[in-house]
Amino acid sequence: METLLQGFLQYIINSLQWGSFYALIAVGYTLVYGVLLLINFAHGDIFMVGAYIAFFISSMLITYLGGMAGGWTLVALAVPLTMLLTACVGVTLERVAYRPLRRKGAHRLYVVITALMCGLILENGNLALLGASRKKFPEMVDTIVLSIGGASITNLKLLVIFAAVAVFLFLHWIVTKTKLGMAMRAVSFDKFAVPLMGIPLNTVIVFTFILGSGFAGLAGLLFAMSYPILEPYMGALIGWKAFIAAVVGGIGDIRGAFIGGFLLAFIEIGVASVLPSSFRDLFAFSILLVILWIKPTGLFGVAKTTKI
Amino acid sequence: MLLSIENLYVKYGNIEALHGISFHVNEGEIVTLIGANGAGKSTTLNSIMRLPPPEAPRVISGDIKFRGQSILNVEPHDVVAKLNLALAPEGRRIFGNLTVMENLTLATYARKNDPDTEIKRDLDRIFDLFPRLAERKTQRSESLSGGEQQMLAVGRAIMTKCDMLLLDEPSMGLAPLLMYEMFRTLKQINQEDGLTIVVVEQNAKVALSLAHRGYVLDTGEIVASGAADELANDPEVKKAYLGG
Ligand SMILES: Nc1ncnc2c1ncn2[C@@H]1O[C@H](COP(=O)(O)OP(=O)(O)OP(=O)(O)O)[C@@H](O)[C@H]1O
Numbered sequence: 001m002e003t004l005l006q007g008f009l010q011y012i013i014n015s016l017q018w019g020s021f022y023a024l025i026a027v028g029y030t031l032v033y034g035v036l037l038l039i040n041f042a043h044g045d046i047f048m049v050g051a052y053i054a055f056f057i058s059s060m061l062i063t064y065l066g067g068m069a070g071g072w073t074l075v076a077l078a079v080p081l082t083m084l085l086t087a088c089v090g091v092t093l094e095r096v097a098y099r100p101l102r103r104k105g106a107h108r109l110y111v112v113i114t115a116l117m118c119g120l121i122l123e124n125g126n127l128a129l130l131g132a133s134r135k136k137f138p139e140m141v142d143t144i145v146l147s148i149g150g151a152s153i154t155n156l157k158l159l160v161i162f163a164a165v166a167v168f169l170f171l172h173w174i175v176t177k178t179k180l181g182m183a184m185r186a187v188s189f190d191k192f193a194v195p196l197m198g199i200p201l202n203t204v205i206v207f208t209f210i211l212g213s214g215f216a217g218l219a220g221l222l223f224a225m226s227y228p229i230l231e232p233y234m235g236a237l238i239g240w241k242a243f244i245a246a247v248v249g250g251i252g253d254i255r256g257a258f259i260g261g262f263l264l265a266f267i268e269i270g271v272a273s274v275l276p277s278s279f280r281d282l283f284a285f286s287i288l289l290v291i292l293w294i295k296p297t298g299l300f301g302v303a304k305t306t307k308i
Numbered sequence: 309m310l311l312s313i314e315n316l317y318v319k320y321g322n323i324e325a326l327h328g329i330s331f332h333v334n335e336g337e338i339v340t341l342i343g344a345n346g347a348g349k350s351t352t353l354n355s356i357m358r359l360p361p362p363e364a365p366r367v368i369s370g371d372i373k374f375r376g377q378s379i380l381n382v383e384p385h386d387v388v389a390k391l392n393l394a395l396a397p398e399g400r401r402i403f404g405n406l407t408v409m410e411n412l413t414l415a416t417y418a419r420k421n422d423p424d425t426e427i428k429r430d431l432d433r434i435f436d437l438f439p440r441l442a443e444r445k446t447q448r449s450e451s452l453s454g455g456e457q458q459m460l461a462v463g464r465a466i467m468t469k470c471d472m473l474l475l476d477e478p479s480m481g482l483a484p485l486l487m488y489e490m491f492r493t494l495k496q497i498n499q500e501d502g503l504t505i506v507v508v509e510q511n512a513k514v515a516l517s518l519a520h521r522g523y524v525l526d527t528g529e530i531v532a533s534g535a536a537d538e539l540a541n542d543p544e545v546k547k548a549y550l551g552g
């Protein structure tokens with residue numbers, strides 16, 4: 001009995017942790033889709049770039065401040081710096097790849113292909129610049145294992161879950177209380193009426209990329225702290241999974257990205273706990289397929305109108 | 309002269325919608341554009357706002373001048389934010405996924421330097437004008453009735469704090485009493501604040517009673533113009549647009 005409860009608790013904790021990773025990445029897909037109707041297939045690789053940016057920032061922080069500041073101070077510095085720089089990468093992508101196409105009125109198909117190519121460029125650019133060798137992420141804080149009802153949870157897992165909750169609340173505040181956030185929702189409803197409010201469309205789009213890429217950077221940092229091996233293709237699979245999570249939740253809807261992310265994690269880890277791990281993705285994705293089969297627009301999705 | 313349209317030709321794809329129209333609007337005036345369906349009234353207003361295609365067509369030749377300066381190269385958001393023009397567009401185009409209050413708030417986006425008290429005063433004025441909106445501040449605007457959505461579209465345009473207000477069929481869907489009341493209020497705003505108004509209306513009689521001057525558009529050309537009361541008594545105009 002005792003062990004069953006322990007196992008269940010452990011399952012919940014692990015699912016919450018992975019759900020948080022998925023959610024933090026999925027929300028970037030959803031925000032960009034809500035505003036541009038673009039599936040930003042480069043987003044998984046922005047997460048990867050975020051992890052590498054986190055690697056360089058953390059290494060630097062440890063070199064220059066390691067003696068003076070505590071581990072958590074370093075993390076507190078690494079978070080905004082990583083988010084900021086990763087946001088710059090996202091905005092650059094928007095500027096050099098998507099905006100020119102938009103200006104020429106290119107069909108959505110070409111923009112999606114461009115996004116896929118941008119992802120490949122980021123992966124291979126990384127490969128070319130840093131080589132194929134894996135990077136070991138430096139340890140900024142000691143891992144502390146806490147025990148709840150026999151299940152173990154590390155301080156890092158708690159941090160990840162806390163980050164996902166905080167990002168959700170922050171985004172909710174942004175889209176309901178700030179004018180730029182309201183403008184994001186307005187763009188998703190009727191793009192052409194937005195300039196009539198005196199709002200530059202491009203400002204809204206750049207803001208969206210800042211948010212989405214910033215959170216991907218945060219996810220990259222937290223992921224690297226939890227699983228400290230970095231390689232150029234680390235964003236591919238997790239990116240696809242987060243994208244699917246966003247679609248299952250209802251792409252364009254912020255709640256959907258979070259629910260979808262957690263749902264995917266609970267299913268995935270649930271399957272892995274009763275079946276051999278080689279069955280994990282097969283079953284997880286089959287279940288998601290059934291959900292989409294029943295509700296093609298995703299859990300929170302509406303056929304048209306409301307996005308974000 | 310606040311606005312002048314000079315020999316404006318515009319096209320949608322290969323179809324020419326305006327064949328060289330010219331007209332002007334003076335500061336403090338109410339001017340109406342009337343004409344049959346498809347005459348080019350909305351095209352004219354959308355061209356002035358510099359909306360991108362497909363909403364507005366390409367200008368082939370001619371010019372649009374505001375305060376003496378050509379605005380053909382001004383970005384649409386700057387037409388609102390910097391030149392202080394506003395349009396309540398055809399079909400309302402309110403943001404249905406936003407609440408009434410959020411729609412009105414969004415319209416103040418470019419008014420970053422205005423004190424909150426001034427924005428509050430303007431909001432109160434909209435709610436005085438349309439008490440139905442005041443009762444529905446937190447309601448998602450797509451669930452408003454058609455007439456209420458029209459009130460929101462007009463209110464939203466006013467909230468941008470414009471010097472010149474363009475209205476594309478503002479009475480659409482409004483009950484007659486409310487329509488008269490809205491036009492009375494517009495007239496009042498015009499007289500008190502000197503707000504310049506260009507109004508496109510199906511109901512030519514009401515439009516001409518509100519306006520100082522009018523232009524009659526027919527398939528992309530201006531076929532008559534003059535003081536509103538003269539137009540209202542012009543036998544040709546009467547026959548074609550005022551039902552005899
Ligand atoms: N997006 C568009 N693409 C192609 N043609 C268009 C477009 N919008 C309008 N037109 C054409 O341009 C002409 C003028 O249209 P416009 O909407 O300006 O008329 P209107 O005077 O506002 O009519 P209504 O009273 O019906 O609103 C019409 O012949 C119309 O078919």
Ligand SMILES: [Mg+2]
Pocket residue numbers: 349350351398476
């Ligand atoms: Mg029209």
